[in-house]
Amino acid sequence: MSKVIPKRVLEDIRFRSDIVDVIGSYFNLQKAGSAFKATCPFHKEKTPSFHINPQRQIFHCFGCGKGGDVFRFVMEYEGVDFIGAIKLLAHRAGVRIEIEEGDEAGDSDKAALYKLHADVAALYQKKLLEENPSSIPKQYLLKRDLSQETVEQFQIGYAPDQWDFLINWAKETKHGNDLLEKAGLIVRRDKTSTGDDYYDRFRNRLMFPITDEQGRVIGFSGRCLDDKEKTAKYINSPETLLFKKSRILYALDKARRFIVESREAIICEGQIDVIRCHQAGFKAAVASQGTAFTEEHVRILKRYADSVVIVFDTDKAGQDATIRTVTEFMDAGMAVRAGILPEKEDPDSFIRKKGAEGFKAVIDQAVSAVVYQIRVLSKREDAKSEIGAMRISKAVLQTISHSPNAVQRAKLIQETAERLNLPATALQDELRFLLRNTRPQITAGTTGKETSAPAKEQPKEEINLCEHMGNITDHPEIGELVRKYLPTKMIQDPTCRSFIEICLESAATGRTIQDVISDKEDKSGEMQNFAARVIMTPTKITGTETSHSEAVKDIILYIWRRKLEHERTEIAKQPDSKNEERRRQITYDLKSLRKWDDGAPIIDLELSS
Structure with a gap:
């Protein structure tokens, strides 16, 4: 059996190597909406055509055609092979590379676990719906004022x-x-037994499925329904092949579109707070999963947002957690505000009392990180005394020192000076002693290579289909349409055919498109380039099309018409009675293949014959 780098190690390196941070360590990037752009390092140009998509974690140059994930970028820029890129990125991320015997069991285990979690989530929800209205779980939901729509949305x-x-x-x-x-x-x-003596981990608990960014159930959080019982209020799934709590943000799959639109996320402490926010219309709310916010959590959110508003509980633990979380986001160069709730309130209780308008005011009036910290510490120290001012200023400067951005530091210094009535110059002097070293960078190399754009012409409709298939994670229904109605052998272009097969495999296994491509030993980088291009090209929905599904249906109909028209042409070259009958049938079927409702039954017949 061959020696390999385990996939979990590759996933860890990829996760810790944010593509914007990595490429940004080589040359300057310009913000362009939710993406980034720059002049391409792989060919000469004056107008930037090199784009980076932080949500997809891919890059693509619309000038020369280069594209791919973070591994592909380092390979191209540093002129190294895949293993060389792994070593460079592992060193940068502080990940130790391990070598193991090759094993394919992990992928099959993951697929089975995804299905199991989905089945169990459906089972728990079915059990809840079957409960009597007077039952404890139903009464808990009634007391919490959680609508049936919310119960279904959050499973x-x-x-x-x-x-x-x-x-x-x-x-x-x-x-x-x-x-x-x-x-x-x-x-x-x-635990020392090898027998089958097991018991259920979750008992008499309201169950909240935990989902990944793609909406797949990967774990559970159970809320105890008997407050008199001497047990933990919440129990979470343990860490598994799917569930890594330091990398999971509750409800991110539902919130990420709204976060991208506003470029700001609302950070809560618990699931109920997040659910309440979503039910009240604050759909950019997320929470960490049974743990403090980590660097990994911040790295995930930074793909979607520039700033966050933290709205934690108002007790001392919540205040301290807010200040700790502030530093994590500031380390990443993000803007941070803190929402201030009345004492003994959390987002859930506050929204139930004051409604969406009241909570909107909390978000709108959220204060900067240092204003929040000064407000909290001023209740614990006498800010007017010399020692009190010294303690508060030292703590606040510790927070400011986490920011890598000079403009952000200057603004926060100014706010601190005004709040504490201290000279800004004195605070700046103190800050100089606290500033940490800048983050390590990969030594940038130069390629000196000129790369020409690929000249090969590919069928427009097949390219359009690939562009839609690149969205298969967000629109799994298009994968089902292609799987059922379009055999991939009907795709003429081999690159398009391979990409569509990769997308279908991604949907079936729950892995990302880039992960599947990485397994295909795409040494030339052709598929990486192609995938980046079609994924980053805005999908076109035109004419009577109203969705990705409608657009894909039109493309499927077109490809079937193309196939049957070719068959009819070939039949005409060899006329006989049997062929004539088939020719007439094709002519009739071609008329039906103009509309999906008429064409789908024809496709079914063709596939079954």
């Missing part, structure tokens, strides 16, 4: 007060206990 469910509810379900549905144990859904009674 809220109920794990009954049974030790073997899930175990019995697994027996009926032929799910093995080993898979449930890998998912953290059941626990072995005796």
